[in-house]
Amino acid sequence: MAEPERTERRLRPAPLLFEPSEAVADPEHFFDLESIEDPRELLTRATELTLAFRAAQERAVEFQALAAAQLADPRRFDRLSPALIAEQAEWTEDYALKMIEFGETLQRGTGTDLT
DSSP states (O other): OOOOOOOOOOOOOOOOOOOOHHHHHSTTOSTTGGGOOOHHHHHHHHHHHHHHHHHHHHHHHHHHHHHHHHHHOTTOTTOOOHHHHHHHHTOOHHHHHHHHHHHHHHHHTOOOOOO
16 A cells, blocks of 8 residues: 655744844844744744754755855866865765765755755
């Protein structure tokens, strides 16, 4: 029996709002969470921020992988070796190779997880 088709839904996290420069200077200030007194509201907003940061991190990794694949493309006259990409991104060379492969997968439109 065939499995039903699954559709992966991307989370729509709360928007990350930029903090005013004076708030960033205060190390105790973090997206105004310290001013929320109701623990339920605090949990809700902190959870929204956690999901937003996770989604942002995942997207950033995808863009890193795309850039690594583009920089390693043998058709480029200025292509970089995996070792140079690793050095620039502060990765190990093995991780750079995985990211290049992941980026190539993303370019083909068949995105898969790095693990």
